[in-house]
Amino acid sequence: MLFPLGGPVPENDIIGRDSFIDTLQMRLAEGHSVMLAGPRRIGKTSLAQEVLRRLKKQGLYVASVDFFRLSSKRNIAESIINSCLENRTGIRRTLDAVWDQAKLLAGSAKIAVKMKDLEFNIGLPRKEMDDETLMEYAFSLPELLAEKDKKRMVVLFDEFQDAGQITGSDIYKKMRSFFQLQRNVSYLFLGSKEGMMQSLFGGKKQAFYRFATVLPIPQIRESDWELYISRKFRGKNIETSSEAVKEIISLAGGHPQDTMLICSEAYYTLLEVEETKLSLDIVRIAFDRAMATLMPVFDEMLDELSKKHLVREVLHRLAIGDIIYKEKNHPYDVKRAIDQLTLTAVIEKEGRGKYRFVEPMLKEYIVRNYQDG
Template sequence: MPTSRTSRRTSVLNSFEYQLRFTISPSTSSVYPIRGYGSSSVRGLYSKELELSLAHTAKNISDDQLFDEALDLPEKLAKADKKKLIVVFDEFQEVERVAGQNSLKVIRAHIQLHTHVNYLFMASHPSMMRTIFSDENQAFYRFALFLPVPPIPLVAMAQYIKRKFAEQGIPISSEAVQMILDITGGHPQDTMLVWSEVYQAFIESGENVLGLEHILLGKDRAFAFLSQGFNEVIGSLDSVSKTLLLRIARGTTLYSKDNHPNTVKRMLGQLVNRGLIEKIERGKYEFVEPMLKGYLLL
């Protein structure tokens, strides 16, 4: 389920869980969270009389063996509990970056044999997910249905921000909320980052009214937090791609005499595949994360 990062995947999961409770027989299914699994410490997962433990630090267990065990753990649990399980992978497009180049092939090899588990793949970069599931050279080619999730309406996000400030006893004007959304473009993760920094700036000031200075300070702190990641992304691009990002940010023409049109088209495709921009219409692109645009324009 590819979702742009302007979608609230947590809400999708909550709704999904709610529907499951009323559409699947309680005698054949369970809905419960699995937390604290993995890392380099011993983790236990209990279900009734079943206990399956994995020790990452055990000398006789390699990383590959641990990965194999982890992938088969849901199926073992479901069989032992005699119930169906649903496993959710979030930010699935990051799997190979985190787990290694061939990790998608390994995952596919395991889960395609599972008969007691269904899988939900979620991500914030639709273009990258399309590549994973639509490219015939990919391990997950045609493995799942593609279900786009619409973005959160800005009105709903504005109401959420106002409610969160109200819960802390801090009145915030509609204009201030709109300023925050103008900074983030409605990107959920960045919006939460900015308003939390605005809140912290307000608390530190000791003032009674949240004003423009708190929003500007919160914005600066958010950019400082994001700068390392943004710099790494920008630093990984070639000169043509950097120029294209700047042109998109500035709203200027993408084509020039310095680069062949086919080169520009190819570079734009690569930027889309990396999840940095998305195509809106012919010749028009927007940033997936609007604060990256703001950072380029600083």
């Protein structure tokens, strides 16, 4: 795929964030834990996975758990254990082999020896363990493994705010009770619900208060986008103009996934019409095709937001540049709608009474398709 979509991007497609990745790598390797928050599809996971790749190359142990994909305490525990033990065994689902002796014996002798060594050194969990005991084992494993092997371990928790929704908010207290005693483990926390993440790590009564350094994710500079887009098209013998490339960046507002989507649609449009020059006409066709692709995503988002009073009306006013506070609405209700949109990272505050859409294509979609009220 010329322009990667739908998941973490390869190393060569991470744009303009080298210095930030260097910072993350250094902090985590030195023992600091870090929290990154921002809406989905802006490249958090791509950044984090690249940091883990570099740390692993540096000789550290790494583990990665995505709470968005989990649904129970046991899922959480098994995911942490498997990801940690993969550093030793080289297989993704180590617990399957541990708990299925037939599978273990049918595997390589090398894996069987590694399992016996693990069992002797750290003790392996039993399948009949209750969920709570298994989870406690999982929370203690990163430090245990790091200490035994004299390695630093870095653990990535993606969509961390979902952990409380899966098991209840007490999980954060349980985690903190283990993590705060660990001297050989650093944690990288990611979350797409910025308001919840800020509360988890900034609220004085929260379990993770001041546990991690909160870092803002830098915007990708327009000049970096221009170089990247031109280079990718040039690699397919497609001529680009500065005007056409800048139009892509402008239409997407620099949003990482939306910029990639417009570029991808432009590439396939060029293939279909058998042209080798990226023009403004091609870019505008690509934009409309990208908008059609995003239609179900935006509709679902707006349907969810519309469950809250006044949210859709306020969103439309923001999109068309209208007055937010109108006489027909109580100011408190409008303020609550603004807070909801900010909490869900649909908009962000730029100044007093000024807000911007995190995803400019959503703004354009609302202007085209929705009316106030």
